[in-house]
Amino acid sequence: MFDIGVNLTSSRFDQDRDAVLLRAREAGVNGMLLTGTSVAESEAALALALRYPSCWSTAGVHPHDASRWSDEGEQRLRQLAAHPQVVAIGECGLDYNRNYSTPQAQKRAFSAQLALAAELSMPVFLHCREAHSHFIKLLDPWLDKLPGAVLHCFTGTSEEARACLERGLFLGITGWVCDERRGLGLRALLPTIPAQRLMLETDAPWLLARDIKPKPVSRRNEPAFLAHILTQVAGWRGEDKAWLEQTIDENVRRLFGVVF
Numbered sequence: 001m002f003d004i005g006v007n008l009t010s011s012r013f014d015q016d017r018d019a020v021l022l023r024a025r026e027a028g029v030n031g032m033l034l035t036g037t038s039v040a041e042s043e044a045a046l047a048l049a050l051r052y053p054s055c056w057s058t059a060g061v062h063p064h065d066a067s068r069w070s071d072e073g074e075q076r077l078r079q080l081a082a083h084p085q086v087v088a089i090g091e092c093g094l095d096y097n098r099n100y101s102t103p104q105a106q107k108r109a110f111s112a113q114l115a116l117a118a119e120l121s122m123p124v125f126l127h128c129r130e131a132h133s134h135f136i137k138l139l140d141p142w143l144d145k146l147p148g149a150v151l152h153c154f155t156g157t158s159e160e161a162r163a164c165l166e167r168g169l170f171l172g173i174t175g176w177v178c179d180e181r182r183g184l185g186l187r188a189l190l191p192t193i194p195a196q197r198l199m200l201e202t203d204a205p206w207l208l209a210r211d212i213k214p215k216p217v218s219r220r221n222e223p224a225f226l227a228h229i230l231t232q233v234a235g236w237r238g239e240d241k242a243w244l245e246q247t248i249d250e251n252v253r254r255l256f257g258v259v260f
Contacts, residue, residue, distance in 0.1 A: 001230060001245055002031040002252045002260060003223045004125075004172055005152050005201030008055075009034070009044040012205040012220055020222050021052050027224040030054055031252070031260035033201075035125070035152075037062035037091050039073045042080055049085045054260045058125045060090035066101035066109035074112060081120050087256040089117035090125030091152060094138075097129045106131075110138055118145035123255050126151045126169070132160045136167075143167055148255045153203055155182075158189045165197055170255060172199045175209030175221065175229050177236075190236050195247045199255075200233065202226050 003024070013020055024032070034049050034057040036042025045057035059080040061069055080086050092113040094106050101109075117124045126149055128135040143149075150170035154161065164171060171193055177183045208221040212228050230248075234241040252258065 001027075001029045001200070001226050002033070002249055002258075003029055003202050003204075003226045004033045004150065004199045004252060005035055005174070005203045006032045006223050007035050007037070007204060007206065008032070008048050009041050010205050017048075020224070024223040024226075027227045029223050029226050031249075031258065032056070032223055033058060033087070033125075033256065035091050036060050036080075038065045038068070039076050042077060042086075046080055046083060046086055056085050056087045056256065056258055058088045058090050059086045060088075060092045060113055060125065061109050062091045063093055063095040063106040063110065063127060064098070064100040066106040068101075069105065069109035069112065074116065077113075078116065078120070081116070081122060087258060088123045088125040088150075089113050089120070091127050092124065093127035093151075094131035094135045095127060095129040096131040096134075103131075103134070107134065107138060110135075114139065114142040114146070118142055121147055123148040123150070125149075127153070128156070132156060132163070136163060140167070150199055150255060152201065153207070155186055157185070158192065161189055161193065165193065170197050170199050170251060172201045173229070173233060174201050174203045174207045175212075175225070176207055178209035178211045178229065178232055180210065187236055190233060191238070195237075195239065195244060196251060198233075198244075198248055199251055200226060200229055200248055202229065 034045040042059040049057040204221040
């Protein structure tokens, strides 16, 4: 298994990061993509990817931090992206749910990162929340210039999923799909996602699957719990778990060019 979304730089892992990685390996997670959400976090993610085997990282600025976008920051991201362990630009996109940065600032940072990814011929690790129409409008002009893209932590509608799939995007599914309150719509559209366009992630330490048992006392999500998400998703899709795992692993290799 490969977890495409791990926020391993989070302070919630500071006390036992080595143990978290060991538990993940023991659970069958043999590769991870560590998420960069700001320039500083992207630098920290790369440092961790270099420290732990079979880990890679992204370099980008999350829409929440888009107001801090600068030419200097872009240059630092370009330098990070030159490292072989950095395999995607992002996490980048739009988030109108909280608007920690203004929509205008988010659009500017998103467009700049799409341009950077196109310049460097790198895939993009995308974020979109309650901003689908603007997201697609900004993304469309770059799609033929990018080697690929994954929309991480997809929680949208069937129409939004269809629009992304028609454009060749991969969709990242998290433990959100295990939530009987908010995830039923996503669960219903799971069978409509071609296996060759599906990826799985924990988004640890966030989005702990609500149906996991026993629940960790800390309520913290970990990459080791990817096995639970895989089991549930395979069941809801009516597919053999081992076959789906192998297919998703090939998707990861195809998009990010990693060997694990």
